[in-house]
Amino acid sequence: MKLGFYPGCSLTGSSREYNESILAISKVAGIELAEIPDWNCCGATAAHNLNHELSVSLPARNLALAELAEMEELVVPCAACFNRLVMTQRELNENESLLAIVSEKLQFKLKNNIKILNVIQFLEKYVLPQLDELVKKPLNQDVACYYGCLLVRPQKVMKADRFEDPMSMDLIMQKLGAKAIDWPFKTECCGAGFSVSKTEIVGELSGKIVRNAVDRGAKAIVVACPMCHSNLDMRRPAIESYLKRKVDVPVIYITQAIALAMGLTPKQAGLQRHFVPVNLSVTQN
């Protein structure tokens, strides 16, 4: 089993552990992830705020490279990268003149039919069917699955059936033996890019998310987006100053949770890279 893989910038920097854990669990599940050769930035927030054509051309180049490498399916773990790639694919399929402009720039005629998977879709399609066999150490913990915005939005494109109360991660966590708590902040805004410019806003928004999860008994918050992770984890001091209390609930990627349940070591899952230490009791039976 070989799938295309687009890590994007976060997975090579601030969320290396996301990358490591995805590759680790894929290896256990017998899936090979082949990185797109010479991939570039997806354009992130900056491109589509400033230049529409650029915001489509950047992801389109990545899609073109994936097509050249004859990839049929492409796994994009970062929620923001995923959003940009999916939106680009959709827009180019709907707008012929834009497709012509972009093809001209790239000097490449896009077929534009690669199936793009976010991490949840990837897990559901390729890992979940094997999970019963692969889980060695069930996670007997209460966890709060936090989806954020881009995993389920825009609704028109993602077609998530319960976009205000998604369940896909909850179901995966239950398969791992954890109890996914019912809580109302699954899709609240974490503050996103304000992380850099107005950290106190992130402190408040992410603070409310963390507080609700803790108050409802979550022993860990499970995420699938590098931005969410850095706001809930790296910005913990801002959160604590907003909440005026110390909160030590760890924030882990869903792929790290799977890695632990598969019996991989905390190091193989990249848990040592977090700001908020991951209490080992979370990971034991």
Place this chain on the structure above:
Amino acid sequence: MSKIGVFICHCGENISATVNCGKVAEVAGKLEGVAYSTDYKYMCSDPGQTIIKQMIKEKGLDGVVVAACSPRMHEPTFRKACSEAGLNPYLCEMANLREHCSWVHDKSDATTQKAIDIVRTLVEKVKHNKPLSTIKVPVTKKALVIGGGIAGIQASLDIANAGHQVVLVEKEPSIGGHMSQLSETFPTLDCSQCILTPRMVEVAQHPNITLMTYAELEKLDGFIGNFKATIRKKAKSIDEKLCTGCGLCTTKCPTKKIPSEFNEGLGFRTAIYVPFPQAVPNKPVIDKLNCQYYLKGKCKVCEKVCPTGAIRFDQEDELVELEVGAVVVATGFNIMTTSEFPEYGYGKYPDVITGLQFERLASASGPTLGEIRRPSDGKIPEKIVFIACAGSRDPAKGKPYCSKICCMYTAKHAMLYQHKVHHGESYVFYMDIRAAGKNYDEFTRRAIVEDKVNYLRGRVSKVYEENGKLIVKGVDTLLNAKPVEIEVDMVVLASAGVANPGSEELAQKMHISYDAYNFFSEAHPKLKPVETNTAGIYLAGACQAPKDIPETVAAASGAAAKVAILFSQNELSREPVVAVVNRSAPPLYSTCVGCFMCATACPYSAIGEEEIKDRKGNVIKKVAKVNPGLCQGCGTCVAFCRSKSIDLDGYTNEQMYSEVMALLNE
């Protein structure tokens, strides 16, 4: 040699802006068989019609082509003018230069050429037209009203009071509809039941009204003046003649925990039940889906306690056939339920309720006897939020249209809450306050000014539960715009009004059109608001779009007036566009061989059998015969006939081929 007159209309600038009308008239004048041709600015105006009449007399025209708008618009006008000048009206044809040419093309020679081509085809057709006379059909002076809410009640009473028979069909066990569920009504705060229940009784007692409750339309055939309706009377499992409505059975029924439809799930009912104490008829029905006897074969407690022996477990649905002349559709509306709102918890929180549920809480006949108590624990809510536009004006997740009644009933709800819970605090989140109507704006102002309801202009993004309280997260967009979070005890959604489930199937049964939201469509949004596109079927009330009570009653009376107008005639004139089987001299009599393929093909069952007999009465031949009263002129039989023995008057094969050949033989 024909003497045809061609009259080209400019339709103001509608046609002349893109078509050279003078040129069309000039070319048409030279066509074979055309004796006169002219153009004029408004052919439908009085001077325009006078030109046609004069020319018929002066030139002795034997055929007329008016090249103007769609025949749907003015064919009756011009046919009448011809008839007044002594020409058979069916020798007049219209060439549609407006919808088929000038409106859809730019100004060019090609556009003018197309107009000429259209005129030429009609000239060729009219050469083969034969004089026809209208068909008279009788009118059955009995109306069918479907739906027993306030719309159906009003329409039934008006038609009945005009002296005509009415059959009122209601699918629930009682008439009354949504209005019977309401507490008080805006803008006067008079009690809904107090004004409605006397009307319900009047319906039941009216000598001209036959009431069929627990019944639904199964099938509708026929046409204006002559419909045949099949009604399914669902088995009530009681003998209505014996039942006195004492209610003993309902008190003894052991199945007591069925959510009451009348109380919107906030109270319970038994399996044998009367929906509410003021029901009409006030006799119970057995809900077979919940009755222990029907489910498990045991119980029969109601049968044991019934003092008159009225219980009939073996009763079956009954199909009743009715002949009616007109149908009024008054099937009403429904509302979106709380589970359809993701942002308010997908129906997860018991204290997030719909406006209709709030009506039941506020109603003296409701589960709390009119006290505002929240469903989860029966406590009186100290703080309450009303969310307007829940599902309305929301193209992303709900309905793009405004549900129209919610601004008013939300103001009423907040007012009623303040009147009943004096120390309570109420908030309304709204987009705009739409209170257009007599005394409506005054009413919403009263809620804000006198009753101190806090109106916040902004949307709610989320409702969630924390420590037994509902947290309403929204935004106040006015003045110092800011996000707000209010901790409340209860949330009331002004849910969007939607079409009733099943309205699509009902529309298809009746062959009436409906819109993208399954609301029934009127024939014209301004000038035919209570008619449908199917003659003889009328609309009343919220089955058309969300409507408040005054508007519903007005529409119902309007529909009733249309029925009364129809019933004021003893017979109706119908277009003589019907199929005819040819007849010829003996020994052939007819080319029809009696295969009756046409009868199989006919969607209106209009084709029967005719025996051709000799003088001694021996049958020589059996041929097909079209009943002109039933034939709708669709022409399906013509296409099916193997020996070309059947033809459609007004659109004969000969006429159609001449039109086509006129285009091909240019």
